Amino acid sequence: MAERQYDWATIAQNPKFLELTHKKTAFLFGWWIFSTAYYFLLPIGAAYAPGLFKIKIIGVINFGYVFALSQFFVSWALALYYAHVANKDFDRLTRELIDELHL
Amino acid sequence: MTFKKIIIAASLTLSIAAAAFAEEPTKASTAPGSTPAVAAPAAQGAPALSAATDQTTAPAVAPPLAKKRELKANKVVTLSMFAVIIGITMAVVVWAAKQTKTAADFYAAGGGITGTQNGWAIAGDYMSAASFLGISGLISLYGYDGFMYSVGWLVAYITVLLIVAEPCRNAGKYTLGDILSFRTNPKPVRAFAAISTVAVSTFYLTAQMVGAGKLMALLVGVPYKTAIVGVGILMVGYVVFGGMTATTWVQIIKAGLLMSGAFLLSVLVLAKAGFNPIYFFDMIVHSPDIQDHVSKLVLRDGVILNGIDAGQRFLEPGLFMKSPLDQISLGMALVLGTAGMPHILMRFFTVPTAQAARKSVIIAMFIIGFFYVLTTLLGFGAAINLTPQGIISVDPGGNMATLMLAQQLGADIAPIMGDLFLAFLCSVAFATILAVVSGLVLAASAAIAHDIWVNVVKDGHADQHEQVMAARITSLVVGVVGIIIGLMAEKANVAHLVALAFAVASSGNLPVVVLSLFWRKFNTAGVISGLVVGTVASIGLVMVSPNMTYPKIVAAGAKKVVVAMEKKQAALPAGVLLDEKDAKALAKAKVDELKDGTSMMGLDKPLFGLKNPGILSIPLGFIAAILGCLMFPNKRSEEMFDEVYVRQNTGLGMAKAVEH
Numbered sequence: 001m002a003e004r005q006y007d008w009a010t011i012a013q014n015p016k017f018l019e020l021t022h023k024k025t026a027f028l029f030g031w032w033i034f035s036t037a038y039y040f041l042l043p044i045g046a047a048y049a050p051g052l053f054k055i056k057i058i059g060v061i062n063f064g065y066v067f068a069l070s071q072f073f074v075s076w077a078l079a080l081y082y083a084h085v086a087n088k089d090f091d092r093l094t095r096e097l098i099d100e101l102h103l
Numbered sequence: 104m105t106f107k108k109i110i111i112a113a114s115l116t117l118s119i120a121a122a123a124f125a126e127e128p129t130k131a132s133t134a135p136g137s138t139p140a141v142a143a144p145a146a147q148g149a150p151a152l153s154a155a156t157d158q159t160t161a162p163a164v165a166p167p168l169a170k171k172r173e174l175k176a177n178k179v180v181t182l183s184m185f186a187v188i189i190g191i192t193m194a195v196v197v198w199a200a201k202q203t204k205t206a207a208d209f210y211a212a213g214g215g216i217t218g219t220q221n222g223w224a225i226a227g228d229y230m231s232a233a234s235f236l237g238i239s240g241l242i243s244l245y246g247y248d249g250f251m252y253s254v255g256w257l258v259a260y261i262t263v264l265l266i267v268a269e270p271c272r273n274a275g276k277y278t279l280g281d282i283l284s285f286r287t288n289p290k291p292v293r294a295f296a297a298i299s300t301v302a303v304s305t306f307y308l309t310a311q312m313v314g315a316g317k318l319m320a321l322l323v324g325v326p327y328k329t330a331i332v333g334v335g336i337l338m339v340g341y342v343v344f345g346g347m348t349a350t351t352w353v354q355i356i357k358a359g360l361l362m363s364g365a366f367l368l369s370v371l372v373l374a375k376a377g378f379n380p381i382y383f384f385d386m387i388v389h390s391p392d393i394q395d396h397v398s399k400l401v402l403r404d405g406v407i408l409n410g411i412d413a414g415q416r417f418l419e420p421g422l423f424m425k426s427p428l429d430q431i432s433l434g435m436a437l438v439l440g441t442a443g444m445p446h447i448l449m450r451f452f453t454v455p456t457a458q459a460a461r462k463s464v465i466i467a468m469f470i471i472g473f474f475y476v477l478t479t480l481l482g483f484g485a486a487i488n489l490t491p492q493g494i495i496s497v498d499p500g501g502n503m504a505t506l507m508l509a510q511q512l513g514a515d516i517a518p519i520m521g522d523l524f525l526a527f528l529c530s531v532a533f534a535t536i537l538a539v540v541s542g543l544v545l546a547a548s549a550a551i552a553h554d555i556w557v558n559v560v561k562d563g564h565a566d567q568h569e570q571v572m573a574a575r576i577t578s579l580v581v582g583v584v585g586i587i588i589g590l591m592a593e594k595a596n597v598a599h600l601v602a603l604a605f606a607v608a609s610s611g612n613l614p615v616v617v618l619s620l621f622w623r624k625f626n627t628a629g630v631i632s633g634l635v636v637g638t639v640a641s642i643g644l645v646m647v648s649p650n651m652t653y654p655k656i657v658a659a660g661a662k663k664v665v666v667a668m669e670k671k672q673a674a675l676p677a678g679v680l681l682d683e684k685d686a687k688a689l690a691k692a693k694v695d696e697l698k699d700g701t702s703m704m705g706l707d708k709p710l711f712g713l714k715n716p717g718i719l720s721i722p723l724g725f726i727a728a729i730l731g732c733l734m735f736p737n738k739r740s741e742e743m744f745d746e747v748y749v750r751q752n753t754g755l756g757m758a759k760a761v762e763h
Binding site for chain 1: 387
């Protein structure tokens with residue numbers, strides 16, 4: 001099983017690679033922080049802003065319920081958005097990088 | 104050689120610690136029919152029980168309507184459905200065993216699982232009986248808080264998706280140790296990674312096994328020990344013969360069964376409300392039984408609520424979760440711990456590419472999220488159709504709510520349907536248990552066989568045949584140990600073990616995984632100090648937390664009950680005795696009153712006030728990992744970062760993991 005040797009340090013300096021990792025890092029950590037913050041608003045809000053959670057929105061359904069339910073939709077939306085960006089940008093950049101390296 | 108001894112000593116200590124945890128006597132599960140382990144979707148499951156059984160000081164939950172219910176599955180129908188599941192999964196095992204020839208086959212199904220299949224398997228691996236029965240039970244008794252609790256279990260997958268899934272697929276091979284040892288000194292790192300994997304899996308496995316035994320005993324009347332041995336034999340059979348391929352398919356089948364059961368039942372629940380969600384919520388608020396239940400719940404906090412206000416209160420937070428900090432701490436352990444769970448990480452090595460890993464997480468997120476939304480319907484539906492009082496009369500923790508609901512809604516169509524539907528859901532629970540425990544046994548065995556045996560003891564020099572043999576033998580041993588722990592822990596309070604597993608995964612594993620993948624300076628010293636401090640801090644904090652039993656506190660609580668009951672007795676006209684329930688409570692309190700001594704750790708009262716250590720142990724894990732690596736810088740690790748970083752981002756050089 002002869003394994004192909006790569007010059008990792010050179011690839012790491014490749015402008016395409018730098019572009020890929022900069023874009024990825026900003027996207028991933030940025031959205032991770034957003035989703036985590038959004039999630040923790042739920043227990044924090046339930047504990048410290050019960051008045052807000054009690055406000056009725058539709059019939060007897062209150063803000064708290066809608067907010068908790070929104071967590072599911074926000075997570076799903078973020079997952080789909082990430083898939084979209086990753087398929088469109090990150091995978092394309094990776095392919096271009098690999099082509100450029102003639103691998 | 105000394106190194107081997109250290110590992111053996113450490114593993115021994117850990118297993119003893121796990122056993123000691125399990126030995127901790129239960130404080131709340133003396134009530135008949137209570138099933139603490141299943142109530143344990145995590146720490147919050149424990150209070151569900153103690154709220155109902157411990158707080159005898161406020162005997163408020165006495166069902167006023169005294170709707171005594173019975174839940175007994177039809178043994179013949181249920182056991183034949185179990186037999187069908189066993190038959191199908193065994194056929195899968197036979198098929199999988201033929202395909203399992205190399206180590207890659209055994210640990211990673213040869214990388215031949217598609218993204219969609221893996222998504223279902225992740226969902227099947229993750230949703231335990233505790234999610235299935237415990238969370239809907241929480242909702243049926245405490246309304247909104249149960250729903251809020253379920254959210255964290257889905258949001259956790261954002262971390263998995265964005266931070267760990269693809270890099271781990273690109274940089275890893277079979278285990279946590281593979282990811283961590285890439286640019287570090289492999290032997291010690293693998294050894295510590297294996298110990299932490301085994302610790303997490305053992306805690307989780309113990310909780311699952313005990314829950315399985317109790318559930319089977321309660322549902323089909325199989326004795327606890329028989330149930331444990333039966334589940335254990337099946338789990339060992341799946342893993343030893345079929346490895347990852349069989350485990351994956353058992354998980355996929357289970358996820359399919361679970362989703363169809365939950366979906367069918369939800370349709371029946373919604374049909375009762377004319378498929379109108381607004382009317383559904385109106386039914387909750389206007390149910391006199393729910394109103395009465397809530398009035399009594401809030402009365403404990405000295406709040407008086409009646410009628411429709413009490414019904415509305417069921418949809419508002421705070422009936423169950425009284426400690427926001429504990430809640431946040433648990434949330435942190437979930438959000439970061441899921442991404443550090445060895446049996447979840449391992450699933451990403453079964454797909455061929457990072458794209459497939461991505462797709463599998465997204466599919467899993469839709470399945471898991473949809474399931475929790477359905478769980479809300481089931482929980483509220485149970486509260487409406489069975490009344491909280493009726494649910495409590497079968498199980499104080501509410502774990503039987505979903506099953507009772509199936510029986511009732513089925514019987515509303517035709518009496519035989521009740522039995523059939525209940526039997527179906529019992530077999531879903533059965534399949535659920537099998538799928539989760541198999542995943543855990545596989546993860547623990549991979550750590551021992553691949554990391555410790557092949558790479559530490561044998562220096563990586565083992566041919567495929569030997570590797571597969573080692574993996575099979577280890578799985579057998581791990582499974583047998585799991586059965587023994589399950590048998591020993593019958594009377595133990597295992598409710599906190601799931602939370603503990605998540606705490607260790609989030610404080611020990613996650614920081615070092617993230618730093619290994621993203622931080623240039625990270626090295627051997629950092630991995631070891633992070634793993635050790637994170638793991639020890641989580642376990643240590645739980646051992647001095649309110650999860651343990653403190654005899655002096657129990658005695659103090661009992662004293663209050665005695666005083667209250669004697670007052671009640673004095674207030675009664677002469678010659679009238681306390682009713683049966685109060686008399687029982689008094690008798691129990693009189694025994695407890697005399698309790699003295701200290702907790703396992705020799706404490707009179709908890710040193711650490713939270714049941715979930717995450718809020719403190721996660722930062723400790725990160726700080727230890729960072730400090731450890733800054734104190735002992737390593738040039739080689741820094742130089743090799745380029746390779747790790749290029750690999751994890753691009754997947755270059757990954758072919759190695761799917762060699763075929």
